Amino acid sequence: MATLIDGKKISTQIKDELKAKVEELQKQGTSVTLAVIQVGNDPASTVYVGNKKKACEYIGIKSLAYELPETTTQEELLDLVKKLNEDPEVNGILVQLPLPKHIDENLVIQTISPKKDVDGFHPQSVGALSIGQRGFVSCTPSGIIQLLKRSGIEIEGKECVIIGRSNIVGKPMALLMLRENATVTICHSRTKNLKEVAKRADILIVAIGKPRFINHEYVKEGAVVIDVGIHRDENNKLCGDVDFDDVLDKVTAITPVPGGVGPMTIAMLMNNCVESVL
Ligand code: GUN
Numbered sequence: 001m002a003t004l005i006d007g008k009k010i011s012t013q014i015k016d017e018l019k020a021k022v023e024e025l026q027k028q029g030t031s032v033t034l035a036v037i038q039v040g041n042d043p044a045s046t047v048y049v050g051n052k053k054k055a056c057e058y059i060g061i062k063s064l065a066y067e068l069p070e071t072t073t074q075e076e077l078l079d080l081v082k083k084l085n086e087d088p089e090v091n092g093i094l095v096q097l098p099l100p101k102h103i104d105e106n107l108v109i110q111t112i113s114p115k116k117d118v119d120g121f122h123p124q125s126v127g128a129l130s131i132g133q134r135g136f137v138s139c140t141p142s143g144i145i146q147l148l149k150r151s152g153i154e155i156e157g158k159e160c161v162i163i164g165r166s167n168i169v170g171k172p173m174a175l176l177m178l179r180e181n182a183t184v185t186i187c188h189s190r191t192k193n194l195k196e197v198a199k200r201a202d203i204l205i206v207a208i209g210k211p212r213f214i215n216h217e218y219v220k221e222g223a224v225v226i227d228v229g230i231h232r233d234e235n236n237k238l239c240g241d242v243d244f245d246d247v248l249d250k251v252t253a254i255t256p257v258p259g260g261v262g263p264m265t266i267a268m269l270m271n272n273c274v275e276s277v278l
Pocket of ligand 1: 094095096097098119139265
C-alpha cells in the first residue's frame with residue numbers, strides 16, 4: 001500500500017510551529033511584517049495573494065498589501081520596492097509574479113534587498129544556495145524537503161531524478177537534494193530516453209507542467225513520487241503532472257494533487273518571513 005504524503009497536514013504542522021514562534025517573538029517585542037505587492041489583477045495571482053494574506057493572519061504575521069493597477073510603470077514599482085527595502089518595519093517583500101509585460105521581472109527581483117527576499121528569487125539568494133551559504137531558499141523546493149523529512153523518507157545516498165529545470169523549482173530542488181547528499185539528475189525537454197532516466201529514481205520529483213504526463217512507464221517499483229504540477233483536466237478536476245491512479249500500485253509514497261506540494265509553498269514562505277527577523 002502506497003503512503004499518501006499529506007501536504008495539508010504537514011503544512012498545518014509547520015504553520016502551527018511558526019505561530020508559536022511568532023507569539024514568542026511578540027512577547028520579546030519583535031513583530032514580523034510581510035509586504036505583498038500585486039500588479040494588475042490576474043485571477044490566479046489574486047487567489048495566491050489572498051492565500052498568502054490568510055496564512056499571515058493565521059500565524060500572526062502582519063501583511064501589508066499593495067494592489068497596484070496594471071498600468072503601474074516599472075519606475076513606480078521599483079520606487080516602491082526601494083522604499084520597502086529601507087523601511088525598518090518591513091521584514092519581507094514579495095512581488096507576485098507574473099508581472100505585466102512592460103515590466104522587467106528580473107530587474108524587479110534584483111532590486112529587492114536579499115535580506116528581505118522571502119521568495120528566494122534574488123541572484124544572491126540563488127548563489128548562496130549553490131555554494132552552501134546562508135540565504136533564503138525558494139519555497140516550493142524547500143517545502144518538498146520538509147515533506148520528505150517529515151514523512152520519514154531518507155534522502156541521503158538516494159538516486160533523485162528531477163524532471164524540470166526552472167529557476168523556481170527544478171534548479172533549486174537539485175541543489176537542496178545535493179545538500180541532503182542525494183545523487184541528483186536533472187531532466188528537461190531535450191533529455192533523451194526520459195523513461196529510462198526517470199526509472200532510475202528512488203525519489204522522482206516532477207515539475208514539467210504537463211497534465212498526467214508521467215505514467216507507470218516512468219516509475220521504478222518502490223519509488224517515492226513528488227508531483228509539483230497543478231492543472232484542471234477536461235472535466236475541470238484538479239490533477240498533477242503525474243497520472244496518480246496509473247502509478248499508485250508501483251510507488252511506496254506519493255503526493256496527491258491537490259493537498260501535496262501546493263500547501264507547502266505558502267508554509268515555507270511563512271517560514272522565510274519568520275527567519276527574516278531572526
Ligand atoms: N507566482 C507563482 N508562484 C509564485 C511564487 O512562489 N512567488 C511569487 N512571487 N510569485 C509567484
